[in-house]
Amino acid sequence: MTVTAPAPAPLVSDNPFRVPAFRLVWLARVAAVLGVQTQSAAVLWQVYEIARRGHGVAESALWLSLVGLVQFLPLFALTLPAGEAADRHDRKLVMGLCIAVEALCAAAFLGLAIHGSPPLWALLAVAAVFGASRAYLAPSSQALVPMLVSREALPRAIVANSLAFQVGAIAGPALGGLIVGVSVALAYGVALGLFVLAAVLVLCVRAHTKPVVQPGSRWALMVEGLSYVWRTKVVFGAISLDLVAVLLGGATLLVPVFAKDVLHVGPEGFGIMRAAFGAGALATALWLSRFPILRSGGAWMFGSVAVFGLGTVVFGLSTQLWLSAAALAVAGAADMISVNIRQTLIQIATPDSMRGRVSAVSMLFIGASNELGEFESGLAARFLGPVGAAVFGGLGSLATTGLWAWWFPDLRKADKLV
Numbered sequence: 342m343t344v345t346a347p348a349p350a351p352l353v354s355d356n357p358f359r360v361p362a363f364r365l366v367w368l369a370r371v372a373a374v375l376g377v378q379t380q381s382a383a384v385l386w387q388v389y390e391i392a393r394r395g396h397g398v399a400e401s402a403l404w405l406s407l408v409g410l411v412q413f414l415p416l417f418a419l420t421l422p423a424g425e426a427a428d429r430h431d432r433k434l435v436m437g438l439c440i441a442v443e444a445l446c447a448a449a450f451l452g453l454a455i456h457g458s459p460p461l462w463a464l465l466a467v468a469a470v471f472g473a474s475r476a477y478l479a480p481s482s483q484a485l486v487p488m489l490v491s492r493e494a495l496p497r498a499i500v501a502n503s504l505a506f507q508v509g510a511i512a513g514p515a516l517g518g519l520i521v522g523v524s525v526a527l528a529y530g531v532a533l534g535l536f537v538l539a540a541v542l543v544l545c546v547r548a549h550t551k552p553v554v555q556p557g558s559r560w561a562l563m564v565e566g567l568s569y570v571w572r573t574k575v576v577f578g579a580i581s582l583d584l585v586a587v588l589l590g591g592a593t594l595l596v597p598v599f600a601k602d603v604l605h606v607g608p609e610g611f612g613i614m615r616a617a618f619g620a621g622a623l624a625t626a627l628w629l630s631r632f633p634i635l636r637s638g639g640a641w642m643f644g645s646v647a648v649f650g651l652g653t654v655v656f657g658l659s660t661q662l663w664l665s666a667a668a669l670a671v672a673g674a675a676d677m678i679s680v681n682i683r684q685t686l687i688q689i690a691t692p693d694s695m696r697g698r699v700s701a702v703s704m705l706f707i708g709a710s711n712e713l714g715e716f717e718s719g720l721a722a723r724f725l726g727p728v729g730a731a732v733f734g735g736l737g738s739l740a741t742t743g744l745w746a747w748w749f750p751d752l753r754k755a756d757k758l759v
Contacts, residue, residue, distance in 0.1 A: 357490045357498035362548035366436075366485065369542035370505040373440055375516070376535030380447055382517025382615055383528035384408060386608065387454070388464055389597045398602050402722040404461060405597065411465045412472030419476035421567070424698035427480040433550040436485060437543040439478035444536035446471040447529055454526035483703070487688055488550055496633050499684045504626040517615070522608040569691070570702045576691070578749030579642065579683040580703045582741065586646045586679075589737030598727045599656075599665065606662050614666055621670030622677040629681055639753045642682045643746050648675035650738030657731025 357363045388408055392401035426435060449467045453459040490498045520528040570577050600611035634641050652672030659665040683703075691699045721730035746753045 357494045357501055360489055360494075362546045363486070363489045363498065363501075365542050365546045366482075366489065367501060367505050369436075369440070369539040370482070370502060372535045372542065373443070373539035374506050376443070376447065376532040376539065378615075378619075379517040379520070379528055379535065380450065380532035382612070383454075383521050383525050383532070384450065384464065384468065385597050386517075386521045386611065387525050388461060389601070391458060391461055391464075393601075398598065398727075400723070402595070402598050402727065403720065406720055406722075407465055408468055411469040412475070415469055415473035416476045419473060420480075420702065421698075423477040424480045424702065426477060427484050428698055431551040432481045432485040432488070433543060433546050433548070435477060435481040437540050439474045439481070440536055440540040440543060442474035443471060443478075444533055444540060446474065447533035447536055451526055451529035451533060454524075454529050480698070483684075483688075485550055489548055492689075495688060496635070496685050497630065499688065500626060500629045500633060500681055502684075504623065504630060506622075517612065519609070519612055521612075565698070567698075567702060570699055574749060575752050576687050576699070576703075578745060578752035579686050582642070582646060582745045582749075582752070583679060583683055585741045585745075586649065586738040589734045589741065595722060595727050595731055596669075598722065603727055604660070604662055604665065610662050613662065614669055617666035617669040618673035618676075621673030621675075623673075624670075625674040625677040626681075629677070634678070634682060638682045638686065642679055643742055643753060645675040645678035645682075647739055647742045648672075649679065650735045650742065653735030653738060654732050655735075657728050657735060 358367070385405060385408060389401055389405055392404040396404070446467050449470075450464070453463055453467070486498050486502060487495060516531070517528050520531060570580070596614045597611055600606050600608070600614060604610060606613075649672050652668045652675060655668035656665050656672070659668060687699060687703055721733055725733060
């Protein structure tokens with residue numbers, strides 16, 4: 342019987358950027374997220390533009406919602422085996438292979454764009470494969486970080502990870518929006534190059550990244566992860582709050598609709614609004630990297646979700662580009678606080694041998710909130726119109742905040758984040 346050697350203790354440092362392996366993973370995350378956001382902007386614009394040639398605004402918004410749905414379905418189907426894989430195999434290799442698959446998807450999108458006006462089903466098919474790669478990428482990348490840094494540095498490492506995401510979330514949509522104005526194919530080409538760079542950076546990491554494999558069948562390990570999340574009410578409450586709040590408030594999908602048919606600001610305004618959400622989150626991440634939230638975590642989390650809902654309502658009611666961008670920026674800032682607290686709570690409360698499976702469940706909830714949230718927004722826009730859909734979603738997020746504060750008192754009272 343092969344016995345897996347225990348992982349060596351992480352390098353002790355209160356600054357994660359002092360760890361070379363973390364720096365490489367962080368840079369890879371910046372490149373990968375930048376690629377995802379650039380590609381996402383191109384896909385959403387291309388799908389909506391093609392759909393509008395034969396459909397009205399409401400029907401075209403529904404086509405946009407399908408982009409999120411086809412990415413969520415494989416994420417839902419593969420979450421448990423992906424989490425078990427992250428707890429069984431080398432997390433660095435799993436992460437690198439997943440980014441390589443994302444690069445192949447970008448190449449496929451590029452080929453379809455060069456074709457001219459591809460059928461919508463082909464774009465959705467590639468998006469589904471992309472969703473499958475994300476299912477395996479999320480738990481491996483989330484569970485990898487605690488293996489690289491000390492516990493003392495973990496809160497700052499999580500903020501830094503979020504900061505990496507927001508760098509891409511800001512630059513990606515803006516870059517994508519500007520490049521789409523020139524050529525959709527060029528946007529896909531840029532995304533392809535970024536994915537290749539990210540994969541190379543991950544494979545250059547020199548650290549022990551294979552977890553200690555726990556005994557038991559794959560099925561038993563998957564069930565154990567689900568059971569742990571259910572039993573640990575702080576963890577379950579945190580990830581389910583994010584699920585429902587963002588599921589209802591997923592107004593970012595409607596940005597192309599608002600840019601083209603509500604505010605009439607074209608691809609440039611589309612890029613500005615797509616980047617505004619990330620700009621608010623980035624500013625908040627920079628602040629948290631200097632002044633991390635260490636106490637009253639539950640109160641901060643519930644407050645930030647409520648502000649997120651208010652920002653979504655203002656975005657839906659706005660008739661000016663500057664106000665819409667400002668509302669999205671506030672929502673992004675609030676979302677960053679919520680994400681930071683949730684991820685810190687989950688990583689601190691979970692033993693390393695289960696981090697892949699617990700991270701997989703967490704990422705399933707996040708994927709559901711994002712992809713199904715986009716589907717819900719598109720579906721709501723079909724019946725309520727884009728403005729009504731955004732306002733409905735924001736009010737739903739506010740209602741969720743109150744219900745979860747009542748149902749999960751331990752989460753509301755959560756204090757220390759170290």
